[in-house]
Amino acid sequence: MDNELLLLSVEYSSEYGKAVAKLYDPKNGSIVLWYDNKGHRPYLLTDITPEVIVSDYAQVIQHRGFDHLELVEKYDPLRDRNILMTKVIATDPLSIGRGRNAIRDILPRTWESRIKYHLCYIYDTGLIPGMWYKLVNGNLRLADVEIPSNIAKLVEKLYRDPKTRERAVHWAKLLHAPIPDIRRIAIDIEVYTPIRDRIPNPREAKYQVIAIALASSDGVRKVMLLRRPEAGEEVSRLSEGIDLEYYDDERTMLKKVFEIINEYPLILTFNGDNFDMNYLWHRARLLGLSDKEIPISIVYTGQIGQVRARIDPGVHVDLYHFFNNHAMQVYAFKSRYRETKTLDTIAQALLGIGKIKLTKNVTELSYAELARYCYRDAELTLKLTLFDNSIVLRLMILLMRISKLPLDDLVRTGISQWIKNMLYFEHRKMNWLIPEPIDIKRLKGSTKTKAIIKGKKYLGAIVIDPLPGVFFNVMVVDFASLYPSVIKKWNISYETLNCPHNECRSNKIPGTPHWICTRHRGITSELISFLRDFRIEIYKPLSKSPELDKVDRESYEVIQQALKVFINASYGVFGHEKFPLYCPPAAECTTALGRYAITKTLRKAHELGIDVLYGDTDSLFLWSPSPDRLDELLKWSREILGIDLDVDKVYKFVAFSGRKKNYLGVTVEGILDIKGLVGKKRHVPEFIKDLFLQVSNYMSKVSSLGDLMEVKRIIHEIAKDSYMKLKKRKYTLSELAFRVALTKDPEDYIKSTPQHVKAAKLLERYGIKLRAGDIVSFVKVRGGIGVKPVQLARIDEIDEEKYLPHIETTFRQILEAMGVDFNEILGKRFLESQLF
DNA sequence: GCGGACTGCTTACCT
């Protein structure tokens, strides 16, 4: 790895008027800047010929940013033909498409004119963020990557066609290039505020920065403090080994922190875009520092209120955005921090430590207290990238390589941007014209199936009605990555769907009137195939292989996770109207084929005499299938259907309540698996969850029908007990609280006012304002509007009767699975006699 | 004016 540099980011330097690459040099842990040296310029494409531009659109030529015109040939994937287009080249990105009179707005039709310049530069140069480069004669050259022999063999086996194999090898290199542990520093600031609980406005930056904490991967543990007489005694070092530096002058302190920022390739913050970096920039300006002295620049993105703090020469990684990415929460971190998204909750979930709890305002803290508090935040921010062998940073680098996005863009955008960029990169690589959404819409038509849910665009998956009851020895088989597999096998892509060739029209997708191209391989189909194959055939098995050592298994696991993020969203984006390659009929075909696969398999199972108890989208629950027949079914699926069907789980028993997406099972390993039962839902009161947990524990020990009878008795006991406790007010308010999330701000509920919103509005009268995303804790009370937020309720106001139906449904779901009526266990009469 | 039947809204979940 001599002299190799890792590409972290590509940006447009308005100072130099050209693209600049930011590369990481692991030798000294610093940033190397590289400026474009080929005179690459921003441009757009149009179908207007140069002659007509000159004659009819002279404003283009006269535009202050106009450079020149070129005629280029492009492949138009929607019409399957090569076309000539005019490339209008400008001197700067703004002239192409920002502000009044941009060239984009002069011409009637343009293509590729909304692509950010720095991304356009990546597509044209083929630079891959996250990869290693060498500086050769002033140019960046991709460093070669050695693929381990076991992987190379697998790739060779999977891909026979030489051209495809070459592409596969390229992907393998992306995934296998070494990942360095990048030197980084986390920053957190505290600001003086005269009013308690009021967050200072960074745009005004009216108050002093009183503390700046720094925690770095190379051992910096420091807090810079502004001298304030009221903050008590000056300590130079905290017992935890944190150095404290005192400054009389805020301006000097900021200059010092900027010097430190300048030295690091990666600057980590938690919400630094909106607060810390934003505040520092405005404050530094207010204190008279010049732009040259401030390594931060504030970029207002298109969206209102969305601010981005750029740092030079390093890269600013705001972890708040990354950890709020839905895909990361669901796939990579298994919903370990689903509800709230503060530094405290995320750190608590992933690191096991939270923020320091304050009882006073930061302004009232002593130097030591303030430093400790502030440092903890910086430390947590740093540790979020250090835990599990820097898994978060490793994941980011892999995601950069797959998406081709610079690190700063990657951490701030969601999966649809990642997939978009990956596909755009591929289009440009093959000299394909990137289609405009309107053209896809016009040429591909609309969806033809009817969704079950009102307001949805097309029919989705099938859920088989479960047979209520308890079943022993249940085997769950499922298709490995059903939708991506379908997309691969049936060549689904926006351009292959309803393609312009007459001979393809008969290649219908079952259950739809759509057809798929037989001439060409679809671009999205091929790309998703690679990601799918690499995950399913290579990295997932290897990550579990006992023959490999722990370090290898772990690194394969990260690769597997990174691929999963893309694969799992690969179908959904085509049904998402904001996705620039939005193509709902393509998504419709994918689900149609998913239904086709599951129904065919269901039929085959029947033929083989296997009882199917339940199924959802891509899975079937088989009741005690004989090994021969099971094997035959799996083989049939692979050979005839062409999709891998595998055994996913084996249950000792499963209890189906008769409702869809609602069952409880215990695996042969003794793991309790609960799906969709209310007792598990986040919002139900703690005391009900606890009752449910008690029953679940007994359930997990069940191994015979006799045991089930015992469970019935226990449910009776637990329920009776709970009624008594409820009546005697033995539960605390907190145990009785429902915890429901606001999906919008309270005032935005127009059509109806749900209970949690009523509670939130009551709270508002006491000056506690809840917003979208916050969780409202409320209890049910007698009189008034029937609910009160826990903060305002008293235990004697509780309306016990309103809790009974909730206890009932919780147990009913379990009891109905056992074929027992709830009233049989605890009849209504019992309740009336006992309770009221 | 009141209650049951119904629809619609909202949330949390499943794949």
Place this chain on the structure above:
DNA sequence: ACAGGTAAGCAGTCCGCG
């Protein structure tokens, strides 16, 4: 700013009722 399908509880409305 990935998708659709399902369960549950409550809000709001309609309708019939001398």
